[in-house]
Amino acid sequence: MYTHDGEDIFVLDGHVHFWNAREENVIHRGGDQFIEEFFNGHEMFTPEELRMDERTFRRYTKERFVQDVFVDGYVDVGMFQPTYLKAFYENGFNTVERCSELAETYPERFVLNGWMDPRDGEEGLEYLEWQKETFDIQGVKLYTAAWNGDSKGYRLDSEMSYRFLDKCEELGIKNIHPHKGPTIKPLNLDAFDVTDVDEAATLYPDLNFIVEHSGVPRLDDFVWFASQEENVYANVALIAGFAYKRPKKWKEIFGELLFWLGEDRIIYGSDYAICHPKNIIETTLDTEFTEEEIAEYDAQFDLEAKKKFLGENLAELYDIDLEKRAKAVQNDEVSRTHGLEQTYEDAEFDWVKAGS
Amino acid sequence: MSAETRTSPDEVRTALDDVYDPELDRSVTELEFVDDIEITGRSVSVSLRLPTGLCSPSFAWMMAADVRDAVLDLPDVDDVTVSLRDHVHDEEITRGVNDGASFQDVFEDAEADLEELRWTFDHKARLGRQHDAMTVLLEEGVDPHELVAITHGDVRLNDGVATVSVDDRSVSVPAEPIDSYLEKVDVLGIDASPDAPFFVTPEEEAIPPTEFESVRRLTRLSSVNMDGQAHECSLLLEARYGD
Numbered sequence: 001m002y003t004h005d006g007e008d009i010f011v012l013d014g015h016v017h018f019w020n021a022r023e024e025n026v027i028h029r030g031g032d033q034f035i036e037e038f039f040n041g042h043e044m045f046t047p048e049e050l051r052m053d054e055r056t057f058r059r060y061t062k063e064r065f066v067q068d069v070f071v072d073g074y075v076d077v078g079m080f081q082p083t084y085l086k087a088f089y090e091n092g093f094n095t096v097e098r099c100s101e102l103a104e105t106y107p108e109r110f111v112l113n114g115w116m117d118p119r120d121g122e123e124g125l126e127y128l129e130w131q132k133e134t135f136d137i138q139g140v141k142l143y144t145a146a147w148n149g150d151s152k153g154y155r156l157d158s159e160m161s162y163r164f165l166d167k168c169e170e171l172g173i174k175n176i177h178p179h180k181g182p183t184i185k186p187l188n189l190d191a192f193d194v195t196d197v198d199e200a201a202t203l204y205p206d207l208n209f210i211v212e213h214s215g216v217p218r219l220d221d222f223v224w225f226a227s228q229e230e231n232v233y234a235n236v237a238l239i240a241g242f243a244y245k246r247p248k249k250w251k252e253i254f255g256e257l258l259f260w261l262g263e264d265r266i267i268y269g270s271d272y273a274i275c276h277p278k279n280i281i282e283t284t285l286d287t288e289f290t291e292e293e294i295a296e297y298d299a300q301f302d303l304e305a306k307k308k309f310l311g312e313n314l315a316e317l318y319d320i321d322l323e324k325r326a327k328a329v330q331n332d333e334v335s336r337t338h339g340l341e342q343t344y345e346d347a348e349f350d351w352v353k354a355g356s
Numbered sequence: 357m358s359a360e361t362r363t364s365p366d367e368v369r370t371a372l373d374d375v376y377d378p379e380l381d382r383s384v385t386e387l388e389f390v391d392d393i394e395i396t397g398r399s400v401s402v403s404l405r406l407p408t409g410l411c412s413p414s415f416a417w418m419m420a421a422d423v424r425d426a427v428l429d430l431p432d433v434d435d436v437t438v439s440l441r442d443h444v445h446d447e448e449i450t451r452g453v454n455d456g457a458s459f460q461d462v463f464e465d466a467e468a469d470l471e472e473l474r475w476t477f478d479h480k481a482r483l484g485r486q487h488d489a490m491t492v493l494l495e496e497g498v499d500p501h502e503l504v505a506i507t508h509g510d511v512r513l514n515d516g517v518a519t520v521s522v523d524d525r526s527v528s529v530p531a532e533p534i535d536s537y538l539e540k541v542d543v544l545g546i547d548a549s550p551d552a553p554f555f556v557t558p559e560e561e562a563i564p565p566t567e568f569e570s571v572r573r574l575t576r577l578s579s580v581n582m583d584g585q586a587h588e589c590s591l592l593l594e595a596r597y598g599d
Contacts, residue, residue: 033444037408040595152465183410192412217379217588220480220581224574242587249587252580259573 001347002074002310004285007303008347010322012111012311013277015212015237015269016078018065018102019094021058031088041274045241050276060273062102070109071338073270073277076329079111079314081141081177081212081237081269087148096131103135108328111318113139113177116168118161119148125167132171138318139175140168141212144196145183157199165204174207175317176200180222181213181238194218198225201232208317210267213238214257223260233313234261237269243283244275251287255297263305267314281310304352312353322351363432365393368400371430375422378474379415380586381481384423387586388593391441399435400427405442407592413445413463414473420453442596475544479558482540484582486555487575489537492529498522500572504563509550513538 002009021035039057050068052060069075080099084092092098096114103110114131117124131137145153154160156178168176180194194215201209214234215222226232234257242250257266268284270277285306294300315322329335330344375384384390384404391405402423406416420438427436438453440446445463452462459470493503502522510521511534518534520527541548546560553562563571 030444033409037410040408040592044591044595150465183412217581217585219584220574220577223577239584242584245591246587249584253584256577256580260577 001076001343002281002285004306005303007307008349009285009307010311010326010349011075011077011268011277011281012314012320012322013069013073013075013078013270013272014210014235014267014314015081016065016069016075016272017083017094018062018080018099019059019083019273020091020098021089021093023058025059025089025091027090028088031085031093034085034088034093038274041238041241045238045244045275047244047276047279050278052273057273062105065102065272066106066334066338069270069272069277070334071340073272074281075270075277076311077109077111077320077325078272079139079269080113081179082113082115083141083143083179084115084117085146096135096137100135106332106334108325108332109334111138111320113137113141113175114173116140116142116164117146117148118142118158118164119151119154125164128164128167128173129171132173137173139177139210140173141177141179143179145179145192155193155196157196161200162203165200165207168207169204175210176204176207177210177212177235179212180215180218182217192218194222195225197232198229201229205231207231208233210235210314210317212269213271214253216253219253219256223256226265227260232261233265233267233317235267235269237271238274240268240270240280240284241275243280247283247287250283251289251293254284254287254301255289255293255299258299258301258305259297263299263301263308264313266309268310285310307352312351316353322349360397361432362397363395363400363430365395367430367432368393368395368402368427371426372402372423375419375426376481377415377586377589378418378477378481379412379582380589381477381484381582382586384419387589389419390423398433399437400430400433401437401439402427403439403441405593405597406440407589407596409443411443413443413449414459414466414470416440416443416445417449417453417459418470418474420449424453478540478543480578480582482537482544482546483558483575483578485533485537485540487572487579488533490555490572490575492533493520493527496527496529498527500568501565503555504553504565504568506554507550508548508552508554511554 002011026032035058039054042057069078082096082099083094086092099112103112112135114137116128144156178197183192197209208231210233212235214236216239270280287301289301326349331341335341369385372385372390373383377384377387389404389406391403394401420440424436424438427433440449448462490503506520512519513531513535516531518529518531555563557563557571558574
């Protein structure tokens with residue numbers, strides 16, 4: 001919960017991780033390079049007093065996660081966006097199974113999303129079914145630029161992918177989270193391409209496409225088609241890290257998202273542990289647009305917009321009753337262990353969206 | 357040996373000022389991607405470093421190849437070696453570029469057509485630069501309907517000043533943003549004959565006055581995107597090589 005100008009705001013973080021990149025899990029040179037790049041990102045996006053050392057960063061504990069995200073970071077509920085990278089890490093980097101350890105320890109505190117890779121064919125479809133049965137997933141993460149066997153990436157606007165989207169519809173997994181952002185080994189032109197989401201979103205109007213990292217470094221291509229597709233959303237994970245060292249840049253990017261997508265389609269995500277929710281939320285919520293900027297972006301980032309951004313937009317896509325969730329977390333293990341019960345008891349959430 | 361004319365590090369650096377990161381539309385010297393320059397007689401070695409070891413190999417290749425070409429163009433240079441360091445493909449790119457190989461020869465799995473990629477990013481850079489050029493004119497009081505009516509024949513560049521005929525008056529602005537916009541117009545082969553419109557839509561057509569605002573939004577977006585990415589890269593470079 002974040003209190004802004006005396007108003008209590010419920011925080012649903014749309015993009016958190018619980019990974020394992022310890023040496024003993026690394027099976028390919030890429031695994032070390034990958035986590036080193038992440039650590040560089042951590043140093044550039046996270047204020048020093050909130051940072052981890054490199055060893056801790058490779059595999060932080062459940063306790064550290066809880067302290068950073070739920071105690072210091074104002075987050076009430078976090079959503080896992082798994083990333084497999086099985087070519088680099090023996091047991092995967094950040095799998096559904098691994099994330100479920102935390103999600104099962106603190107069930108009120110998490111939304112556990114699944115993972116799919118259309119190149120896995122039948123096996124991949126079965127894995128999707130298994131995740132639905134086992135964890136009742138409502139959303140699925142995918143990474144079109146990931147390598148898999150001989151493939152150096154795939155497109156969402158392909159028959160192969162549509163088979164998987166059909167399966168998502170059939171299973172009632174209605175939230176699709178394509179990673180469209182910085183890329184591991186961007187060998188091909190398509191690695192950063194965002195436009196494949198366009199046709200998929202048109203063909204599957206009942207699914208929601210939440211584009212993780214808002215397409216950056218292709219923000220321009222992303223917002224251009226997103227502005228025309230009502231079921232496409234922008235998650236600001238990682239790019240919100242600009243709030244720390246380049247707050248003006250962050251304001252500009254945020255302004256563009258507001259202009260092209262509007263306040264109902266922008267979703268907060270920290271990308272913890274690269275970024276820390278505490279400084280992102282503080283800086284973003286303190287963003288005030290001048291009269292000139294309001295005219296320029298044809299939008300205001302007022303209290304209502306801030307509430308939607310921090311949780312209500314995403315809760316709506318997942319049919320999460322935030323009123324109920326707020327009561328559920330009030331006395332859960334995290335709240336009891338860290339003395340948060342009274343804070344929740346005293347909280348007054350004035351919800352913006354009906355039904356949340 | 358004494359009669360031989362040598363190039364200087366400053367000359368090399370000046371030549372490299374004109375080599376751009378195609379994705380960020382910034383010079384590799386400004387971005388601090390040039391790590392070291394060594395001159396031995398008429399041979400020059402340049403080493404490059406990038407913000408991450410996972411930067412797109414296609415852009416890394418283009419920059420390394422452009423660095424090589426720019427230094428080879430210097431009058432007192434016969435031989436250039438470019439080395440890319442600390443990249444997952446540093447050896448392949450270094451060897452390939454110095455051997456004059458093609459990107460596809462070295463990366464058989466790559467589907468990238470570098471010429472197509474160059475066009476895409478020259479196009480984006482043109483939009484961003486057009487935005488800046490329009491901004492200086494708007495700030496000088498040129499109205500949107502006047503802006504879209506300017507033709508190439510209306511613009512003269514002289515001594516660091518651009519003079520633009522607008523309606524019945526003439527407006528002077530710094531030449532730099534105008535000039536750098538014209539560079540991309542030239543690279544893309546956009547019609548720059550005297551009667552051709554000076555500013556054009558993303559599709560390279562005259563801007564109807566009613567479309568001014570929407571074109572302006574698109575050019576702003578291109579500029580914000582490239583500039584944002586440039587900031588991200590400079591922060592990453594700092595995290596990687598800073599103290």
